[in-house]
Amino acid sequence: MTPGQPATPPAPAPASERGHGHHRATPWPEARALAARAGAGAAADRPPVRVPLGQALGRTLAEPLRALTDLPSFDSSAMDGWAVAGPGPWTVREESVLAGHSGAAALASGEAVRIATGARVPAGATAVVRTEHSRTGPVAGPVLLHPLREVVPGQDIRPRGQECRTGDELLPAGSLVGPAVLGLAAAAGYDEIAVPARPRVEVLVLGDELLTAGLPREGLIRDALGPMLGPWLTALGAEVLATRRIGDDAEALYEAVTTSAAELVVTTGGTAAGPVDHVHRVLDKAGATLLVDGVKVRPGHPMLLARLDAGRHLVGLPGNPLAAVSGLLTLAAPLLAALTTRPSAPTPPGGTAPPSPPTAPGEPLAAPLRDGVQGHPHDTRLVPVVHRDGLVMPLHYNGPAMLRGIAAADAMAVVPPGGAEPGRRVELLALPWPTEPQAATATPVSPPAPAQGACFT
Numbered sequence: 001m002t003p004g005q006p007a008t009p010p011a012p013a014p015a016s017e018r019g020h021g022h023h024r025a026t027p028w029p030e031a032r033a034l035a036a037r038a039g040a041g042a043a044a045d046r047p048p049v050r051v052p053l054g055q056a057l058g059r060t061l062a063e064p065l066r067a068l069t070d071l072p073s074f075d076s077s078a079m080d081g082w083a084v085a086g087p088g089p090w091t092v093r094e095e096s097v098l099a100g101h102s103g104a105a106a107l108a109s110g111e112a113v114r115i116a117t118g119a120r121v122p123a124g125a126t127a128v129v130r131t132e133h134s135r136t137g138p139v140a141g142p143v144l145l146h147p148l149r150e151v152v153p154g155q156d157i158r159p160r161g162q163e164c165r166t167g168d169e170l171l172p173a174g175s176l177v178g179p180a181v182l183g184l185a186a187a188a189g190y191d192e193i194a195v196p197a198r199p200r201v202e203v204l205v206l207g208d209e210l211l212t213a214g215l216p217r218e219g220l221i222r223d224a225l226g227p228m229l230g231p232w233l234t235a236l237g238a239e240v241l242a243t244r245r246i247g248d249d250a251e252a253l254y255e256a257v258t259t260s261a262a263e264l265v266v267t268t269g270g271t272a273a274g275p276v277d278h279v280h281r282v283l284d285k286a287g288a289t290l291l292v293d294g295v296k297v298r299p300g301h302p303m304l305l306a307r308l309d310a311g312r313h314l315v316g317l318p319g320n321p322l323a324a325v326s327g328l329l330t331l332a333a334p335l336l337a338a339l340t341t342r343p344s345a346p347t348p349p350g351g352t353a354p355p356s357p358p359t360a361p362g363e364p365l366a367a368p369l370r371d372g373v374q375g376h377p378h379d380t381r382l383v384p385v386v387h388r389d390g391l392v393m394p395l396h397y398n399g400p401a402m403l404r405g406i407a408a409a410d411a412m413a414v415v416p417p418g419g420a421e422p423g424r425r426v427e428l429l430a431l432p433w434p435t436e437p438q439a440a441t442a443t444p445v446s447p448p449a450p451a452q453g454a455c456f457t
Contacts (some may be wrong), residue, residue, distance in 0.1 A: 059340065
């Protein structure tokens, strides 16, 4: 085993052979690594798709980007001025060479022709003289071009193949496709590029107590996860096929899980051991293999990850909203990142990440805490934070059933077991959308220390 490399975990047991409970929970870092490995294993058998350049932004290259032509593909002028041949002064020909038009006839030594930036340099030209570095005259007789400073052979000419030659690798597979990559691909001759197919995901919202409209009433609550999970998963690179409400019906859940066309099924609630928590029993019946059965993280420790069959997985999220967000960041985000071959954030020289907000979902950075955060005695804790002057400040309203904190946050801080004191650098998890510094009216105040036995779930 390579030093510093984690030991290979034992083969997971079928769901029917494993209990569930906190004593079997997986440590948070290991759970994320298991999810990433599951995604990488499934990705190996997924063929890439070719999409037009306009649809590739934010995705990753499924294969190296190789130049389909020389860049530039012909000798061209880097400046507006004069293409000249040989030493000056030069006799000016009465024509102009423009970008996008056929090139001028070859220049003989001692000739010059006006040329625009990007235009093809005529054969025989030895340099381009910038307009501001030359003068013409006399008024009568043949017009001559005189240089105002030394002319060096090859100056202001972009030679064919200066940037690359046909077949050169411009970017490796796995590179994130940003606007500049789209421009490079277009310049290199591409109309479409190969990217990993978007993973198909289906969301199953469980619970008889959920309302889809109106105010909560008579023990019923609004479904907060249905409207949230689809857009969140889309931001993580998934193609969300549907968001379906199943209720507390084990047979309906089994039918939905086993017949889904999705590569990843995401369920909400039902992952504990209550009388209507059917997810474990459904996975048993479906012959699934549990890869993660509980995670040592708060909120969200009853989350799970199961392999349904070759290339298909299920992530079971807890029913509490912030706990479900924790499950997304812990299990769904690394699995989807591996399926879409999203690259890891580069580490700057010295190995210390900058204290700015993360810019890609699920990619860790680090920053110091302004305020201390109480931790769970044994489990990792995920806490919504905002950035302020190079520090991160924990937000109030970070209970497992609350969304007010995460709605104002620009990252989630990873607080180790036992908590973190002010000034300690903590790992940060990005949220999968652009964020801006929150207004001063946000509540970046750590809550008072909870009483003994307080709920972190």
